[in-house]
Amino acid sequence: MSEPEAIPAATVIVMREVAGGPPELLIVERAKAMSFAGGALVFPGGRVDPGDHALAATLAGDSDDLAARIAAVRETIEEAGVAVGVTVAAGAIPDLQRRLYAGEAMGTLLDQVGGALDLDALVPFARWLPAGVRHKVFDTRFYLARAPEGAEPVVDGNENVRVFWASAPAVLDQADRGEATIIFPTRRNLERLALFASFADAVADARAHPVRTITPWIEARGDGEHLCIPDDLGYPVTSEPLARAIRA
Numbered sequence: 001m002s003e004p005e006a007i008p009a010a011t012v013i014v015m016r017e018v019a020g021g022p023p024e025l026l027i028v029e030r031a032k033a034m035s036f037a038g039g040a041l042v043f044p045g046g047r048v049d050p051g052d053h054a055l056a057a058t059l060a061g062d063s064d065d066l067a068a069r070i071a072a073v074r075e076t077i078e079e080a081g082v083a084v085g086v087t088v089a090a091g092a093i094p095d096l097q098r099r100l101y102a103g104e105a106m107g108t109l110l111d112q113v114g115g116a117l118d119l120d121a122l123v124p125f126a127r128w129l130p131a132g133v134r135h136k137v138f139d140t141r142f143y144l145a146r147a148p149e150g151a152e153p154v155v156d157g158n159e160n161v162r163v164f165w166a167s168a169p170a171v172l173d174q175a176d177r178g179e180a181t182i183i184f185p186t187r188r189n190l191e192r193l194a195l196f197a198s199f200a201d202a203v204a205d206a207r208a209h210p211v212r213t214i215t216p217w218i219e220a221r222g223d224g225e226h227l228c229i230p231d232d233l234g235y236p237v238t239s240e241p242l243a244r245a246i247r248a
Contacts, residue, residue: 009138010068011045012076015199016147022167028079029162040181044076055107068141069119074106080163081154084145085122088115125206127213128185146199168194184245191237209234
């Protein structure tokens with residue numbers, strides 16, 4: 001049986017500064033009924049749609065990267081009601097969230113509300129492409145973005161059941177206590193994000209480690225099989241026993 005074809009996807013790590021503590025991240029909890037990562041805590045994001053490619057084609061630059069950035073912007077508004085990578089009046093966001101979720105084109109909606117894309121606000125952070133699995137496979141580009149001032153997330157109530165701000169260490173602690181589920185790529189990214197004291201630190205690290213597609217592999221070691229990633233891309237933890245790894 002052949003592996004499923006990879007689906008282009010994008011996600012955005014939205015960070016906000018917190019006085020006296022580590023940055024907080026925008027986290028959504030997937031509905032348990034979802035076929036991919038059901039019940040898990042993830043960053044907002046999803047597949048790159050044809051409409052994202054159509055809008056990207058009107059812009060100058062790498063069309064695949066632009067389409068992924070547009071998807072990350074669209075999905076973050078849809079899933080959490082938080083607008084990053086776009087300039088738009090705060091009062092227009094609830095209607096944008098509703099209409100984007102209904103499938104209306106983002107370019108048309110932005111024109112109607114006097115908004116505009118600001119895709120340079122998204123900083124490439126990572127790219128993950130699993131192999132050797134039989135579930136849906138997503139070729140996912142991760143971006144960093146600074147949270148808009150005063151942004152208060154609103155859950156979509158369909159694909160996701162909860163949306164909240166939490167630091168990377170706090171989410172990892174929840175998972176370690178058995179109070180939350182995080183899949184292998186999310187855990188590795190949270191461990192990396194836990195190193196940063198500010199959004200600027202995260203951006204500096206992202207720029208110090210040019211994005212290279214990460215495809216985890218299984219390696220036999222003395223204590224059993226481990227799921228591994230490269231050790232030169234900024235991740236402090238680069239393997240996990242396969243028996244413990246959650247692979248969506």
